[in-house]
Amino acid sequence: xxxxxxxxxxxxxxxxxxxxIAHLTRALEQRGHAVLTTREPGGTPMAERIxxxxxxxxxxxxxxxxxxxxxxxxxxxxxxxxxLPALAAGTWVICDRFTDSSRAYQGGGRGLPQENxxxxxxxxxxxxxxxxxxxxxxxxxxGMNRAxxxxxxxxxxxxxxxxxxxxxxxxxxxxxxxxxxxxxxxxTQDFAAVQQAIEEIAATL
Numbered sequence: 001x002x003x004x005x006x007x008x009x010x011x012x013x014x015x016x017x018x019x020x021i022a023h024l025t026r027a028l029e030q031r032g033h034a035v036l037t038t039r040e041p042g043g044t045p046m047a048e049r050i051x052x053x054x055x056x057x058x059x060x061x062x063x064x065x066x067x068x069x070x071x072x073x074x075x076x077x078x079x080x081x082x083x084l085p086a087l088a089a090g091t092w093v094i095c096d097r098f099t100d101s102s103r104a105y106q107g108g109g110r111g112l113p114q115e116n117x118x119x120x121x122x123x124x125x126x127x128x129x130x131x132x133x134x135x136x137x138x139x140x141x142x143g144m145n146r147a148x149x150x151x152x153x154x155x156x157x158x159x160x161x162x163x164x165x166x167x168x169x170x171x172x173x174x175x176x177x178x179x180x181x182x183x184x185x186x187x188t189q190d191f192a193a194v195q196q197a198i199e200e201i202a203a204t205l
Contacts, residue, residue: 004034004087005205006128008098010171011136012164013156014143015187016194017096020136023195025094027202036086039096041071043078050074055156064110071102072120079125099125100133100174105156108170109163134201135175136194138187140164 007024009017025035041051054062054070075098086093099121107114140161175182185197 002090004090004092005131006083006087007092007094007205008100008130008133009094009096009136010098010100010104010133011138011187012104012140012143012168012171014146015136015138016146017136019191020134020185020194020198021094021096024134024198024202027199028092028094028205031202031205034091035094036082036091037094037096038078038082040078040098040101041074043074043083043095044081047074047077050077057158064106064112067110068102068106068112068117068120071106072124075099075102076124079128084128095130098130098133100171103174104167104170108166109159111166130181132201132205133175133178133182134198135171135182135184136187137168137172137184140168142188 009021009024011017021037025037028035040047041054042048050070050073054067054074083093083095099117102117102121103114106112107117143164144161172184175184183201185194185201187194189197
């Protein structure tokens with residue numbers, strides 16, 4: 001049995017990840033692939049509880065290093081209990097965020113050393129890396145305006161625009177460094193154009 005492909009969707013807040021993940025899932029299923037969609041932080045019951053801790057506006061201050069370690073604790077559960085078994089069974093996995101989010105948010109946004117993040121990545125998921133990463137890219141103002149219409153913001157969504165600007169720049173640097181893995185989609189296009197781009201990507205897989 002062939003192993004499944006691992007596809008990750010990345011981008012700052014408000015770029016339309018959830019909607020486009022659903023569209024990509026349908027496109028791949030129409031081509032006969034079994035597809036599992038999942039997300040980070042989260043993806044398992046325990047990992048989802050960690051997600052709540054990371055996202056909530058708690059009374060206790062969360063140091064940046066604690067945030068990073070919680071995200072990777074969630075990722076360890078997710079990788080071992082969901083992603084690797086699904087791939088081994090031949091299922092294609094589409095994940096809303098993965099380690100590139102840590103590089104962008106905790107690395108670029110928070111300013112934590114990328115070498116430390118990469119060390120944790122090597123430790124937590126070793127040779128597992130996405131076969132494809134779709135980066136939905138939009139200016140910070142566009143993303144923040146869209147995210148602001150979604151309801152009560154979580155601990156990340158209340159960050160200032162400079163935080164998201166650093167995260168976006170890090171995403172673009174990652175894409176530039178790994179052009180064979182990343183595909184950048186302009187998320188400022190109208191809905192139909194973005195979906196067309198997603199369909200064209202699916203057709204190449």
